[in-house]
Structures are given as structure tokens and as C-alpha cells.
Amino acid sequence: MPNMQESRSETARFDDLYWEPRAEPIVEDDAFLAEIIAQAELPVLLAAIAAALGDTSSLSSDLQPPLSPVDTQPHPHGGMSPDQQERAKEVALAGLRELRDNGITAVDLLPDETVTDLLRFLTAGREHWYGSLKHELDLAADKGGAPQWHFDDVADGREFPVLIVGAGIAGIAAAHRYKQAGVPFIVVEDAPMLGGTWAKNSYPGVRLDTPTFGYSYSFAQRGDWPHQFAQGRDVLDYVRDVAERAGIIENIEFSTRLNRLRWDERARMWKATTRDAAGKEQTRSFAAVVSALGQLDRPHIPHFEGIDQYRGVTMHSQEWSHEADYAGKRVAVIGTGASAYQIVPALADDVEKLVLFQRTAPWMLPAPNYHDRVTDAFTWLRRKVPHYAQWNRLWATVQGIPGRLHTVTAEEGWEGAPLSVSRKNQEVRDVLTGLLAAQFEERPDLLAHAVPNYPPGAKRMLRDNGVWADALKSPHTTVVTAGIDRFSEHGIIDSHGVEHEVDIVVFATGFKPSDYLDEVEVIGRDGVEIHDFWKGDARAYNGITVPGFPNFFLIYGPNVGGVVAGSLHFMIERAVEFSLKSVYEILQRGVSAIDVRPAALDRFVDWIDAGNRRMAWGQPYVHTWYQNAHGRVSQVWPYTNAEYWQITEAVSESDHEFIA
Ligand code: NAP
Numbered sequence: 001m002p003n004m005q006e007s008r009s010e011t012a013r014f015d016d017l018y019w020e021p022r023a024e025p026i027v028e029d030d031a032f033l034a035e036i037i038a039q040a041e042l043p044v045l046l047a048a049i050a051a052a053l054g055d056t057s058s059l060s061s062d063l064q065p066p067l068s069p070v071d072t073q074p075h076p077h078g079g080m081s082p083d084q085q086e087r088a089k090e091v092a093l094a095g096l097r098e099l100r101d102n103g104i105t106a107v108d109l110l111p112d113e114t115v116t117d118l119l120r121f122l123t124a125g126r127e128h129w130y131g132s133l134k135h136e137l138d139l140a141a142d143k144g145g146a147p148q149w150h151f152d153d154v155a156d157g158r159e160f161p162v163l164i165v166g167a168g169i170a171g172i173a174a175a176h177r178y179k180q181a182g183v184p185f186i187v188v189e190d191a192p193m194l195g196g197t198w199a200k201n202s203y204p205g206v207r208l209d210t211p212t213f214g215y216s217y218s219f220a221q222r223g224d225w226p227h228q229f230a231q232g233r234d235v236l237d238y239v240r241d242v243a244e245r246a247g248i249i250e251n252i253e254f255s256t257r258l259n260r261l262r263w264d265e266r267a268r269m270w271k272a273t274t275r276d277a278a279g280k281e282q283t284r285s286f287a288a289v290v291s292a293l294g295q296l297d298r299p300h301i302p303h304f305e306g307i308d309q310y311r312g313v314t315m316h317s318q319e320w321s322h323e324a325d326y327a328g329k330r331v332a333v334i335g336t337g338a339s340a341y342q343i344v345p346a347l348a349d350d351v352e353k354l355v356l357f358q359r360t361a362p363w364m365l366p367a368p369n370y371h372d373r374v375t376d377a378f379t380w381l382r383r384k385v386p387h388y389a390q391w392n393r394l395w396a397t398v399q400g401i402p403g404r405l406h407t408v409t410a411e412e413g414w415e416g417a418p419l420s421v422s423r424k425n426q427e428v429r430d431v432l433t434g435l436l437a438a439q440f441e442e443r444p445d446l447l448a449h450a451v452p453n454y455p456p457g458a459k460r461m462l463r464d465n466g467v468w469a470d471a472l473k474s475p476h477t478t479v480v481t482a483g484i485d486r487f488s489e490h491g492i493i494d495s496h497g498v499e500h501e502v503d504i505v506v507f508a509t510g511f512k513p514s515d516y517l518d519e520v521e522v523i524g525r526d527g528v529e530i531h532d533f534w535k536g537d538a539r540a541y542n543g544i545t546v547p548g549f550p551n552f553f554l555i556y557g558p559n560v561g562g563v564v565a566g567s568l569h570f571m572i573e574r575a576v577e578f579s580l581k582s583v584y585e586i587l588q589r590g591v592s593a594i595d596v597r598p599a600a601l602d603r604f605v606d607w608i609d610a611g612n613r614r615m616a617w618g619q620p621y622v623h624t625w626y627q628n629a630h631g632r633v634s635q636v637w638p639y640t641n642a643e644y645w646q647i648t649e650a651v652s653e654s655d656h657e658f659i660a
Helices: 004-014 030-039 042-053 082-101 112-123 127-134 169-181 232-246 338-348 376-384 388-400 423-439 444-450 467-473 530-534 568-589 598-613 641-647
Strands: 162-165 185-188 257-264 269-275 281-286 288-291 313-316 330-334 353-357 364-366 462-464 477-480 484-487 491-494 499-501 504-507 521-523 552-554 593-596 656-659
Touching: 030 082, 030 376, 042 082, 042 112, 042 388, 112 127, 112 388, 127 388, 127 641, 162 169, 162 281, 169 185, 169 232, 169 288, 169 568, 269 288, 288 568, 330 338, 330 491, 338 353, 338 462, 338 467, 353 491, 364 423, 376 388, 423 444, 444 467, 462 467, 467 477, 521 530, 552 568, 568 593, 568 641, 568 656, 593 598
Parallel strands: 162 185, 162 288, 257 521, 288 552, 313 504, 330 353, 330 504, 353 477, 364 462
Antiparallel strands: 257 269, 269 281, 484 491, 491 499, 593 656
């Protein structure tokens, strides 16, 4: 175990707060190793072994996985043929023996050519992905996420205080990178604790609905996750632990809400007005502001007639009341999105009666391991093969680059609309419909309402291991598709006039994602308020900057949410890095501020809109929270992470005005 000093320098060298210096020695015999190999994801294992041995000669091109595109479920081993798999197992056995017999338990940063060989092997030679993948590869020397400069070397004695708003996933990423660069900053967080959405959402059943290994920071590659899809409390623990390891907690002012930002033209500074828990207002000046406010955290509770007369308990999914014990009660859940999908099965067995109000059926992708722990074989590999878990994370990233984009891309003139957008999309529809038919075989009444009437992927797809269907088929569950007419004193009256008496109503009715910054007044150059500029249609260059709002950076801003491809953390980290590169430009050039040019924003938005128009969610007959009140898709990034890596690599001179 290295001492604290060593571990800090190792962390800096390796850009991974969870850097694992050493694996446990392999002591098991060949028969045991063969059994483990039979359960391993072979491309991951081959890459990890080659890296640890420092020898990529075993990764011959005929062993390369074809990386078959993911339609509904990932193909095991990236689609390797049975023959490839057999040969890969032999190579893996020889490799594990070599690790064991030579006592190899550690791996260091890899030479460039080794990195290239490994990426070629894992991506079937897609060179245009290498940049974004190196960003995720803990063993790449030029990983590129951490700032390669220090404030003291470029600031020339200048003061440059930065305000980071929010201590959720984005705020913590920003704080970590700004701290690494030595840029002075504080974080204000409205809540009394950090963690953002993972601190706020504590409803029964809360967990990731994307595989765990695709949901972590490139600079904090935890390997020992217990579940395939991490539980909410594990994600929250991780986020807190990252903040601790990054040493940024002391920079956070908790229970402090940002109310107002005003650009002071003369001082070339932002004046930020905050309010603390005691109601005390404070206005302070900052050279730059990084908004890391979340998108999905302002509850949307629709207005229903009579709701004031209802005598039972109501709660939004994000504001779960743990005092209101639902066991043995009659509970209504309104909504069938990602939140309801987790809540309903978690309640179903404990309540006396469950009434589910479904307006639209959800599409669900098969995920048989949705509630499973990681396997014993995975745990063994993680402990014994240096950085196996990190290679596994990289493999999830590789597969996530194209993700399912090809299944949701619309074909011009396709006649299956509005049920599908292309031949491939129709194929997915057929597969998923078949799975629903099997699950609801004995309940044709439910099946009639279980198949969505819109194309797969047009709205967020959920994960299916059968628990949703089981909960709906339960004898004490009623699925109401008639729509809600009004609330009564005792429950909800549907549009057929049937009253459903319930003790608790859960609004799993989503959020207000298109109302970016809606609770903050942001006044930029010439006194323009950002919402007046946007007019209900939030737009930002690279999802990050807005013309007329200098030195103001949005992390996870408009149009950067990947929904069928890519990683949230990647988009967040790249936006943070772009903001830091902008700060570097300001300091290096000795100017006061950077402001993006309106033409650059227009060009970016045109490009994004063209991409989204080709997607299932961009079709005129689709209605989803991905769109704003104007009908423009303002949440979603329609391309891959590789394109976002490209556009956030450098701060373009021609796209920006530098203000003296
Ligand atoms: P959501 O996807 O917006 O779903 C809201 C649900 O409420 C929909 O089924 C919607 O029906 C229904 N609804 C809204 N207004 C209604 C009304 N007036 N009457 C009847 N039904 C109404 O919200 P969410 O489930 O909270 O999820 C939001 C997003 O948060 C997700 O897409 C995901 O990105 C994220 N999330 C992630 C996780 C995770 O990773 N574990 C978990 C939860 C949420 P329509 O479909 O007909 O509009």
C-alpha cells in the first residue's frame, strides 16, 4: 500500500483517483483458469493480458472482434465467431499462465504504439474513435483529460476567481479539473449535501438504467462495483467518495443557492448573488462562472382538477416521502417513464393495491442481468488481472460509441411511420414486441396496452428483466389507460368515470428538462437576460457557451444528452475541459473574457438540428421530453462521443471574440 504522498503523485501521474497499483498474484491451476476464461468477455481479457505483458503480438487481426452493432442487446465478445472464441480462449490461457508463472501483478502507462495496437484490436480499426477512447483509457499516457498547465504559470499574478454552480456529477467533475489546474474556485450547492440527482432520488428501486461500467468518470475508474446496474446508494457513495478523493469538499458552500448573475461590463466580471439557508443574500464577483445545474431535477407535476381536495398523500418520484409507509396501502403511480419503471416493481409486492396510470407504454430493451450482482468470474478477473475492470469499462465505452444509433436513424420515405422509422427500427420493434407478447401471453388485455404506438428509441428505452410485466400482471395491480379526468377526495377518477380510491399518489411524471437555468436570472452583455435571448429554445455552442454571456459555461447544457449512444460522464467531462481550455486562452492571451460568436452558435445548432431530424425522436409525430415547447429537440446529442471529442478538442479562434 503506497503512503498518502506516493498515492497522490501516482494519482496525478495516472489521472485516475482509483488507480490500482497492483493486482493479486494468480495462484490457481490451469483447469481453474480455463473455467474463468469460459465466463470472461474475451476482447476485454485479451486486451488486459496483452497490456499487462506489454506484448500485443497475440492480438492478430484474425482474432479481432467484428464489433457487430448492438440492436437490442450487446453481442457477446463483440460478435466474435465461435472459431475466433476458441482461439481467443487458447491465447487467454497462455497469457494468464504467463502472468501467473512470472508473477506479473502490475501494469504501467503504455507506450503509444501499444495503445494504438490495443485500440485497433478493440475497435476493429476505427481510427477516428481513438482520440475519444484514449480519453477513457487509464493506461494511455496522453489521455488528455487533465489540464497540462497550471494557473500559477499562466496567470501572471492575476486574480481569477471562478464560481461553479452545483455539486452533482457535473459540478464535481468541474471542481476536480479546476483544482488540478490550480484555478481558484468555489462551488455553491443549493442542497445541504452533494450528489445532485443521486442525492435527491431515493425512491424504492432506484438504480442505474445504464450498465454500471459505462457510468463513471474517466478520472475515477472504480473497479469494484457490486452490481451490473448500480443501485442508487452505490452511485451516491461513489460520487461522494470521488469528491473526497479529489479534495474538493472544502470548496463547496452547501445550502447556498445562486439566484442571479449579472455581467459587469466595466469590471469584466460576473456579479453573483447567492442566498444561504438562513436567507442571507450575498453578492460576489467572479471572473468566470461554470453552471453545473442538472437537467432532470425540477419536478414536473401536471395540474389535475380536484387535486386540492384529495386527502391522501402525494409525492413526486424525486421527493419520495419515506415517512409515508406504502406497505399494505393502496397506491397510485402516474407515469411509465424511467422512474415509474423502477418504482412500480419495487412496490408491487408490498402494497394492498397498485393502480398504474399509463398514458404511453414504454419500450424496454432486454436486460436479463438488470438486478444481478457482478459475477464471481468477473470479481476474480478484476482482482487478479491488472486493470481488468478498467479494460471492461473501456470495452463498454467502445461499444457505446455507435451504441444503438443505427437502430433509430430514420430512412427517408419509410412507410412504417408512425410505428417505426426504418427497416432496422422495424426489426427492433418486431423483436421487442415479440418479447412483450411472450411476457403477457396469458394477459391479452394487458398486452393490448403494452406495445408502444411509437417507434423504438423515440423516447427513452427502459431495461427489461421481466419485473415490469410481473408487476403489471400481479392480481392487485390495475393498469388504467383511460386517462385521468380529475382527483376526488379519496383518489383519482379516470376518463371513463371510474373512481380509483388510493391512499398514496406517486407522480412519476418527469421533469422540466428544457427549462435550462429557469430558476436563475442571468444578465449578460448589454443587459440581455439569457431566457429572453433563448425565448424558450435553449441553445448553446457545443452545448456550453451562449453569445453575449462571456466567461459563462454550461456543463451538460442544451443538446448534449446522449440517449442511445455514448456516456453522460464523457459529455460532462469534455464540457468541463472545454471551459478550462477557454480559461487557459483568457489567461494566456491576457484578455478579460471570451465570448462565442453568434454565427458559430447558429452553425452548431443547424448541424445538431440536421442530426436530430434524422432520428426517431426528431420525427414530427413523436412527442417526448427530448423536445422543448417549440418542438425542437433541445436535449439530445444526435451523434457519437467521438464527434463531441473532436469539437471540444480546441477553442477555435474564429468562433470566438476575445474581449480585452
Ligand atoms: P419521464 O420519462 O418524463 O416520464 C414521465 C411519465 O409521466 C411518462 O410516462 C408520461 O407519459 C407521464 N405523464 C406526464 N404527464 C402526465 C399526465 N398529465 N398524465 C398522465 N401521465 C403523464 O420522467 P421520468 O420517468 O422521471 O424520467 C425522466 C428521465 O430521468 C429519464 O428519461 C432518464 O433520463 C432519467 N432517469 C434515469 C434513471 C436512471 O438512470 N436510473 C431513473 C429515472 C429517471 P407520456 O410518456 O405519455 O408523456
